[in-house]
Structures are given as C-alpha cells and as structure tokens.
Amino acid sequence: MDVTEVFNNAEQTPNRALPGNSHQGEKRPAGDEPDVVPRKISAEEHKRRLLELVEQAEDVPDSIDETGLKRMILSFEKRVNKNQELRIKYSNQPTKFVDSEVDLHAAIQELHVIATQPNLYGILVQFKAHSTLLQLLLHSNTDIAVAVVDLLQELTDIDEDNQEDSGIDSLIDALMDEQLPLTLVQNMDRMDESIKEEASAIHNSLGIIENIIDVQPELTVTIAKQGILAWILKRLKLKAFEANKLYCSEILSILLQNQTEVQKMLGEADGIDILLQQLATYKRNEPSSNEEIEYMENIFNCVCSILSLNENRVRFVKGEGIQLMILMLKEKHASRNCAIKVLNHACSGDDGGPCCSKLIESLGLRAIFPLFMRTPKRHKKAGPNQEELEEHIISIVTSLVRHSEGAQRQRLMTKFSENNHEKIERLLELHFKYLERVEVVNKKVEKEREQLLKYGEVDEENEEEFYMQRLEAGLFCLQMVDYTLVEVSQAGQDVKNRIFEILRMRGASSKVIKTVVREYADNIGDAMDEDDRRHEQERILQLVDEF
Template identity: 40%
Template sequence: MSTKRRRDYYDEDDNNGEEYENDAVFANGSKSQKVEVDLSLLEALEKSQSQNKNAVEVVDLKTLKKLVLSFERKLKDNIEARLKYPNQPDRFADSEIDLHDDLHKLSILAGAPELYPDLVNLNAIPSILNLLAHDNTDIAVDVVQLLQDLTDPDVFEDDEESDEPARVLVDALVENNVLELLVQNLQRLNDSDPDEMAAVYSTLTTVENLVEVKPAVAEMVCERTKLLKWLLGKIKVREFDSNKQYASEILAILLQNSAANQRRVGQMNGVDVVLQAVAMYKSKDPKSLDEEEMVENLFDCLCCLLMPLENKERFVKAEGVELMIIIMKQKKSAYSSAIRALDFAMTKYPPACERFVDVLGLKTAFAAFMGKIPVNKKNKKERYQEELEERIVSLIASLFGGILRGSRRERLLSKFVENECEKIDRLMELYMRYSDRVKTETERLNHLELDDLEMDEEEKYNRKLESGLYTLQLIAVILGHIWCSEHPYMRARIELLLKQQKLTNKDVKDILQEYHDNIGDLDGPEEKERAQAKIQKFISAF
C-alpha cells in the first residue's frame, strides 16, 4: 500500500471528505504526530503482510470458516470505530488496516474454487459487496481486487462440472447487486491517479470475468447500470492509456452477441462517438501495439453497432461512409478495418450503397479489389491478404445487392468493362483460387469419412464455408449480376475465361445452386424466399 493511499485514511472527515487545511490534523496532536502514526501503521502493515506470505495454509472448509469469521469481526470493529469516532480518522485507522489485511487473506480462496458454494452459504457475499461503497476508496479497491481474483477464468477448468462453483458464486454476486456497486465505484474513481487507475482496470477485468462465466451479465450490466455511458465517455478522450484500451475491449465484448446492447448504444449516440474515436486515426498510425489493439477494438465495436438497421442509418447520417473512404485513401493501418466497416454498413442496406457510389467510393474500392493495397509489416502476412480479399469481395457483392437500377448501377457495371475487362479477369482469378481450395477441402473431408469419422452434411458444409466456399459463392453471385446485365462484351469475357480453365457455365450454376439450397431463414421466411428467388434468377440466366 502506497504512502498516498495510507494518507487517505486521515484525509476524511464528515465534511464531504475534504482534506484538512491546517497542521492541526488531530484533535490532540500535531502534523508531526500524524506522520509518526502513519509510519508506524506502515511498519505494522508491512510486517503483517510479510507474515502472511510466509504462512501457507491448507485451503479447506475449516480454513474458509476461519477466514470468514475473522473478516466479519474486522468489519464489525471498523463499523463501530467509524461510528464512535467519525471525526477522528486516527481512531479508526487501525481497524481499516485490519480490514484491508483480511480482504487480502480471502483471496486465497481463488486456489480452491470448489469452496465457492460454501462461501455463498456462509452469507459472506453481502458483507464483502457492501464494502464497495465504503467511505475509504482503498477498501473498495481491495474488494474489487478480491472479486477479480475469485472470478479469474484461469481459476476454473474447462469442463462443465468444474464451472458449476463459478456459476454459483457469480449468481450470488449478481443477486447482491455486484454490477450496480462495481459501476458506482467505477464512477467515483479518479482515473488520473495511478492507484485508482489500477482499480479501474481491475473493475473492468471483473466485469469481463463475470460475463465469461455468465454471458447474460453482458445485457444485465447495461440494463441496470451506467457502464455504457462510462465506456463511451472513456473512448472519447483523445489521450491514449491502458484503461482507454480496456474500455474499448469491454465495449466490444458487451456489443458482440447482444442486439439489445447494439440498439442501446445506438440510442446513446454511440455510433457517432465510435466514429469520432476512429477518426483520430484516419491519417496517422497507432504509436504502439497496445494502441493498435485499441483501434481494432474500436472497429469491432463499430461493426457490431452496424448490425441493427437503425444504426446503419445513423452511420450514413454521421458521414461514416465518407470517413471510411478517407481512411482507405490515407492507406494507414486502419485500411482493412475501414473496408470491413463499410461491408457491414452496406450489407442489406441500399442507402449506404448509394451514398458510397455518390461520394466516389468505387475507385477506392476497386483499387483494393485489384490488389493495390498499402504495404507494411502487418499486411505482408498471407492471412491478412486473404481476409482483405474476402472482405472486398463481400463489399462488392453488397453493392450489387443494394444498387439494382439507374445510373449508379451503370457506374458499378462499367467498372468491369474498363481497361479491357481487367476486373472480370481478377474476378475469375479469385474464382479459380477459391474453387481449388474448396475442392481440396471437399476431398479431405471425404477421406475423413472413409476413416469412419462421423460428420453430418451440415458440419461438412460449414467446414467448406470456412475453407473459402462462402467467398466463392459471393464471387459466383457477382458473376450472376454481371451476366444478367446482358452486356455482350462482359459475357463473352466470362465465357472465354471459363473455357480457358476448362470450365462451363454449369460450374458456376452448381455453386449458385448449393448457395440457393443453403440460404437460411434467420431474417424470416419472406426474406429467405426473396434471396432464393434472386439466386434462382442467376441460375436460370446461366
């Protein structure tokens, strides 16, 4: 415990916690006496902690009961001392240090998670959590650290049975308002103070741990607390620090699998806040790996937010399309992330596609499609190149799906005619590469079946999707759009390239048919019928 943190024990009175403004700190003593007491308490605490390190106890039910009993006694002593001497911090400082010490002792339980149900049955959880609102923020910080230790995922095994004690603990914590208390404590911490900055990090870690054990916590914490408001406020700050990075990560986790949270953040002007945060990197690269990770987190947040239709509308109104194009043109490290965000924005949302064409995004997009991407250490990696290819193919498929007629459609189609149909050549190059990958994976899966490995058709299909079938299907869809334009020059080019690879229109039709047969009804039966009708039109045309 730092000298500063210990000093806080004496800096409290009943006048809103203001510091004493003169040297008469104690009723019967001088400032020098305060320093002497402070140092003696420091020595006592360090001696106590040293003894605890050397004492190794077997963690069993008996130990647990002893720890809880001791903790309850120290808590009672502290409450009584504070009530008896509210204006004399020196009279309750010793009980505060004892309480701090016992909270640290309880962290030994992280080594025996099987005892968590017993901890709950001993009714210790309410007493521990009430300390999150303790007048001394150091005690609240101790509780946060304890909760972080007890809920650490490394404490638990991966099997279902070993996770049960963790669920019992987390359920008890949630029932006793841990989420509300954690966020209230978070709001009162001073993020510019080094000690309290660490407490902020521990609080966010605890929230992440709770979500990992009980995924429903992701929506609970957003319904019951102002955590989202705090996180958005944190990522708005221009200066980078570790807690801004962690705030971006927690926000991404909360948005990841929750449509309710995505809508909630959208209603809080969150789309605009995230756009402002990523805009800081439109013409500069992050200065460190941690800052780079934060930027990726911010784009993860943006992509999650772009799932609900109403947030796509907010994105377009906030000029998100224009910002992403600027980021692509600047060719900094956020280049591929901007393409990903545009793809999410334009999927099944024609207004975003139209805006993209209107603000001259086609030239930038097709430069990426042709492989003219910025080169740096990161994107030299083969997997990065593949992900970028897959994303830009998806983006172009979204454009074709969103722009069905008019001058914008003509501008899109004209891109495949210019420079002697070079973009059709590129499309067929990608078609062949992904087709070969899917064939290789299909042969591998067939061999696995011969080895008596059970695999149903759905699993096989999903494996093929992961190996590149989805991108191959999108390429076939783009070819379908071009073919249905009935442009003789483009049709002739496609037929020539298929013939050169000893393929026919039937090969494209087969891919489209498989895509047609596997379209799901996630968006409802009517949407499924519309999607299948569109693909059937391509099949018939070929």
C-alpha cells in the same frame, strides 16, 4: 515493496491525509501505499503501524480449512462493525478511527487466502461476507474500496480447469443478486485515475466484469444494463490513451459479441457516434504503440458487431460512418484494412442496401475497385490478413452488385466495362483461383462420404458439416465471384462476350459457374422468411438461365 522501502516511504510522507475523512479537498499522492495514516502522528508511529501490516501479511496462511475460514469471516465482520461504530462516533476526529481502518484493511488482505480454495466460496455466501464486501466498495476511505476491488478480482479469477469443482457460480449469483456491476460503477465514478492505486482499482473492476462473463456469459445483458455499458461509453470519450481505455475497449467488445440486446442498447445510447469519433483519430494518423493498435482494432470490431442490427446500420449511415471508412480506404495507414472489414459488415446481407447506396453516392467505387484489382497486403501490425481482406473486398463488390438500382447500378456496371473489361478479367482470375481450392476439398469430402457410407448412411448433419468444410476452403468466395459474374453479364453483350472469351481461352465452361450459383441459390437466406427466400432464389436462378 520490502520493509526497507516501506520505512523510506514513511519517512518521506509521515503526515499523509486520510482519504475520505473530514479533510475534504486533500488528495492522496499518487504512488503511496494503500494503508491509511492519520495526520499529526510521528514518523516512528507510522513505521510501527506499517511494520505491523507487513507482519500481518506475512502471517497469512497459504491455505485454510472450513473452520478457519469461518473464524476469519467473523473476525472480518467484527472489524467492519468496529470501524463503522468509530466512524459514526468520531466523525470529525479521524485519529480516533484510523487504527480500526488499518485493522479493517489488514482483514481484507487476509481474505485473499480464500482465492486459493474456491471450493470454500459457499461459506462466504452463507455468512453473507459477499454482502459486506459490496458495502465496503462504497466506504468513505477509497483505500478500503481499492482493497475490496482487488480481493473481488482475485476471487472471481478462476482457472477454467477448476471451475466445475469450485463455488464460483454461487459467489457470482450472490454478488449479482446484490447488483455488483452497479456498485462497481458507483465506485469507479469517484476514483481519481491520476492516483496509481485508484487507476488500478478501475482496471481490476473491469477485470471482475470480464471474469464474471467468462464464467456465466448469460449475464452479459444484465451486466450491461447495470450501468457498465454507459460507463464504458463515457470513459471512451476521454482523449488520452492509456491502459484503462484499452481495457474498456476490450470489455465493450465482449459485451457486444453476439448480444443483440446490448448492440441495441449501444445504438440507442448514441454509442455509434462515440465509436466513430474514436476511429476518426486514425483517419490520417497511425496509432502510437502496439497497445493503441489493439485499442483501434477493438473499436473497429465493436462497430462490426453493432452493424448486425438494421437500426444500427441506419445510425451508422446517418453518422457518416460510410464516408469515414471511404476516407480511410484512400490512406495506407493501419486503419485502412480494418475499414474494409467494417464496410463488408455494413453492406452485406438483406439489410445492406442503404449502406451500398451511400457508398456509391459518396464516390466509394473509386476507393473500392483499386483494392479489388489488387488485394492490399496485411498491415504489418493491424487488421485482417491478405486472404481475409480479399474475401471482404469480394463480398463488398458482390453486395454492391446485388443491392444497386437505377442510376447507381448503371455507374457500377460501367466499371466492369472500362479499361478493356479489366474487372471482368479479375473476376475470372478469382474464379479459377477459388475453383481450384474447392475441387481439392471436394475430393477430400467425397472420400469422407464414401467412408461413412461403408458403415451406415450420410445424414443431414454430415452433409452440413461437408458443406461448411467446402465454404471454409473457398466455396464462399467462389459463390460470390460467380454470382457477380452472372449479374454483371446482364450489363451488356460486350461484357458477356468477354466472359465467354476468357472461358474459352482457359478451356473452361460456363456450366461450372452455373452449377456453383445454383448451389448458392439453394442455400441462400436462412434468415429470410420463406416468401423472401423463394423470391430471391427465383431471381438468381433466372439470371443463371439467362447467362
């Protein structure tokens, strides 16, 4: 905003109430500038003060040295103290302390220059300026708090290339020692998002959290415990979609990623129900914008993250999450492909049994197998791509085969016999597709192994790297497909006959399938205890022998 615009605004709103003063119940109009103007002053006086602020902002240097920073901090502290004294002395007379408030706001703006020289952050900490800034986050005048949030966001937004040479770690440590996340939550709780500046302050507060986690990921759990997780869950409940709700979903996704303790906290806070309520909107409705698509995907990713814990899978089933995902599969909306990904996370692994059982019980086979027979295309704006979708669907079917028991297993196995064994044909189609890819990478890996042997030996780390290359190239899907073939061959002689008939038609051998499944058994269950791992290996190898 230039000076002319400032003057125009001054003429339009010469008597704006001071936020946080004794005139309770009066709101600052949305869109006003964050400087503070008392009641009953003339438009000319308002112009003069605004012009002083503009001139002060123009006088702020582009850089500063250590001595200059110390002087700036001392000046800042004096203005803070003066404002506090006048507010106490004239608590019922805002016109008496408004000038000190304008001066304090200007002092905060001056401190932005420090962000250009993060190597000086240590001086901020040394002179306890960070502590003063945290106190000002709860200043009675929300304009002051907004200005402090804006400053802290800029101070913590460090370019990764310059991080090592900066004092950002010392600043973050100092801020966290004084419970910055908790103070941010207290400040956000009093913000009115119908006012543009205060909505922006909430966005910048979330930006501070993101900046801190980028620099020190190990603080994620501490940040979540200081009220940020609870505040985000509460904020997501608001129905209207806008920028801050999107940012909340992004921060929540960051908090949950690979953080078991935070995932547990969310489950215990009934966060799974909140997430499912958010997703229910997209059961039959499309997101209205690209931003809302991003929001929807963030919430789906959050659900995937929390399902790594068994106790959260139990809550997911209890909250009818499986049924919601099945309903989404039946629609061709943006949510369908994301729901496929969630079901894979729910059903896979050693703890996937209850989710698989609920999926079959809820008639989910009718929704899964048409997608298995023909992998859906990626939605034009959302969800995994077609290759990823195929992998998710194969994994779901494999999990169902692995975990189903009793009458549910019989229902599942019947699916592989119906319609002239079309699903067996699909399994073998996938087998040959991924086998071809794996054979290509096998040749590449063998050449790399030969090169290493020329100059030394192939160690365990090399072998693990080779195995990962093969998994990424298609071995993972091939293992799932071939394991499923071995399992369903137990469904009846007609199924087994059809498998071998197709293999003969393609000039292929069952030995390849056996070799793939044996390798799968050798590498299964790293997360299992030794007895469970050995038992599962023996079960799979027995299936191979009977194939």
